[in-house]
Each structure stands twice: as C-alpha cells, then as structure tokens.
Amino acid sequence: MSPSDALAQFKSYIQLEKNYSEHTVREYESDLLYFFGFLQSEGINNLHDVEYIHARLYVTKLYDESLSRTSISRKISAIRSFFKFCNREFGLKEEAFRSLYHPKKEERLPHFFYEEELQQIFQATEGEDHMSLRNRAILELLYATGIRVSELTSLEEFDIDKQLGILRVMGKGRKERYVPFGQFAQDALEHFMDEARPKLMKQSKHNFVFTNMRGQPLTPRGVRYILSDLVKKASLHTKIYPHMLRHTFATHLLNNGADLRTVQELLGHSHLSSTQVYTHVTKEHLRKTYMNAHPRA
Structure with a gap:
C-alpha cells in the first residue's frame, strides 16, 4: 500500500467523519508527510514494512532535531491515528506506534497579562x-x-x-x-x-x-x-x-x-x-x- 493513497483516504475520513478543522487536517497531513519522508530515507516504500524499530528511530530523529516534547507528542498522536485508521480499513499492523510512550510534557505555566x-x-x-x-x-x-x-x-x-x-x-x-x-x-x-x-x-x-x-x-x-x-x-x-x-x-x-x-x-x-x-x-x-x-x- 502506498503512503500517499492511504493518506488521501485518511484525510477524507478526518474531514468528513471526524469533522476536524482545516487547520487540524493540515497539521495531520504535514506530520504524516514528514514521517513518510523519513520512511523513504530508510528505504521503506510500503506501510506494511513499518516495524517498532522504525518508530523508535523516528522519535530519536525528532529529539535530535530539538523539537519540543509537545510537538513530538502531537506527531506521535497523528501517526497513531493514521495507523489505527489503516488497521481498520486495510488490516495494516498498528503495533509499531501503539507501543511508544508519549514524552512527558514540559511543566510550563501559561503566560498572562496583569x-x-x-x-x-x-x-x-x-x-x-x-x-x-x-x-x-x-x-x-x-x-x-x-x-x-x-x-x-x-x-x-x-x-x-x-x-x-x-x-x-x-x-x-x-x-x-x-x-x-x-x-x-x-x-x-x-x-x-x-x-x-x-x-x-x-x-x-x-x-x-x-x-x-x-x-x-x-x-x-x-x-x-x-x-x-x-x-x-x-x-x-x-x-x-x-x-x-x-x-x-x-x-x-x-x-x-x-x-x-x-x-x-x-x-x-x-x-x-x-x-x-x-x-x-x-x-x-x-x-x-x-x-x-x-x-x-
């Protein structure tokens, strides 16, 4: 199964059935395209070939790029949702990202005006x-x-x-x-x-x-x-x-x-x-x- 075909169907699902906003859909698409780019660099062209080791390598790459824990957590959530959808629709294995822990959020207090x-x-x-x-x-x-x-x-x-x-x-x-x-x-x-x-x-x-x-x-x-x-x-x-x-x-x-x-x-x-x-x-x-x-x- 090609990632682009699966992404097109996933986008339709979150737009029409889940009623996600345009902004959220764009974020999901951006996160998934970035992940697909990583898979390509690892020589993986079929989603059925994605294993837990690839998920670990991807998250390590995100940390190496000094992304915030909130951004990494969001990317993991987007990929998990995508694989869950593909598991239900196409029988794709979803264990690779389901086994990952979300990084603990930074304890930052919201800024406000006096x-x-x-x-x-x-x-x-x-x-x-x-x-x-x-x-x-x-x-x-x-x-x-x-x-x-x-x-x-x-x-x-x-x-x-x-x-x-x-x-x-x-x-x-x-x-x-x-x-x-x-x-x-x-x-x-x-x-x-x-x-x-x-x-x-x-x-x-x-x-x-x-x-x-x-x-x-x-x-x-x-x-x-x-x-x-x-x-x-x-x-x-x-x-x-x-x-x-x-x-x-x-x-x-x-x-x-x-x-x-x-x-x-x-x-x-x-x-x-x-x-x-x-x-x-x-x-x-x-x-x-x-x-x-x-x-x-």
Whole structure:
C-alpha cells in the first residue's frame, strides 16, 4: 500500500467523519508527510514494512532535531491515528506506534497579562478611525470571552446575540458552545459594526464579523499582527501571542473567584485537566503577591 493513497483516504475520513478543522487536517497531513519522508530515507516504500524499530528511530530523529516534547507528542498522536485508521480499513499492523510512550510534557505555566499591562494595551486602541475601532473590538472580545483566535476569525454576524450578550462559537472538533460577553465588549463591538465595518465592506460581500482594511475576512495571522502592533504601541517589553489573552481571561476569572468547572465550559475544554493548569498560575500569582507585600517575606 502506498503512503500517499492511504493518506488521501485518511484525510477524507478526518474531514468528513471526524469533522476536524482545516487547520487540524493540515497539521495531520504535514506530520504524516514528514514521517513518510523519513520512511523513504530508510528505504521503506510500503506501510506494511513499518516495524517498532522504525518508530523508535523516528522519535530519536525528532529529539535530535530539538523539537519540543509537545510537538513530538502531537506527531506521535497523528501517526497513531493514521495507523489505527489503516488497521481498520486495510488490516495494516498498528503495533509499531501503539507501543511508544508519549514524552512527558514540559511543566510550563501559561503566560498572562496583569490588569495594569492589559490596560496599557487597551489604551493603544484609542481612536475613532476604522482601524482603531476594529482593533478595540477584537481586543475586548478576546479578553471578554477567552475564545481562540481561529474562533474569533470564524465568527459571523448571526453568531452574535447582542440582546443577551452571547456568542455562538464553533470550537475544536466542530463542538458548539455559547459564551457570554460583558458591556465593554458589547459597546466596542457595536461601535465597530455600526461605524467602521459597513465602510470597510464597500468592496466585499461576506458575513464574517472581522475584516482587514480591504474588507476581506480577517485571518488568524492578521490578528497576531494586530496584537503585536498594539503591544509595541503600549511600549510593553514583552512578546504577545493570541493565546495569552485566552490565558489572561482564565487566570483573571479564577483570581476573582470563578469556579474551575465554569471556566472549563467557557474555554471549551473537553477535559478538566486542561483547565487545571490555571490553578497553578493563580497559586503562583498569590505567592508573588505575598512575597512582594509581606514585610517579613
């Protein structure tokens, strides 16, 4: 069986039956093509010839390339899913990767903004021009809801209930959830949609809420650029990545008394363990506050 034929059928399966997002499908394809390249370099052209020793050699190669443990774990998961599919559909042996252990994840705490830092970034969006109104709406909504950037750029007009202050969000694995947002986000969103968006949309026709300055749908890369530019304007000596606002949303909620289950539901996490990392962040926040504030610390 040729790897390319099996990959084409696997892609159809995860797109149509598993409802994986385009981004996830691209990642799976990229991971598998990289693995196929390794097999070719080992002189293996048939998937039936893959053994446990090849799996071990491949993982060793990934470590030699200094990839993070998270990246290696993701690649193993993609290959396992592929072999499981091929086992069910074509009787391919799947033991080679099933026997591998996932590398232990690095214990890294999520980075987040303190409220003072966030206020400086909000100040960088001040202005009544189209760009400022759009950027403020993006920042307010990301912080108010904790949604992922891919979820933000996928938002359409009918996903927003302005009366109830609720977003309908399509998350990972095409899972739908509803997320509330507050008055600050509502005001910024309405201001953008009433004043700036109609003028930006003169040359375009689509239902996506956020656009670039030419009226085309905004991309996740575009949002990353916008946020980096705001951090520069705010003169903060830090790097920003979009997930920092998601981390900030969760951390601030927990610091102010929200329970873990509620935060899990708002973030759209399938497992509570994914949300529990934020309890470590809040404990670290308490420790730093204590060390800075107590006279005998």
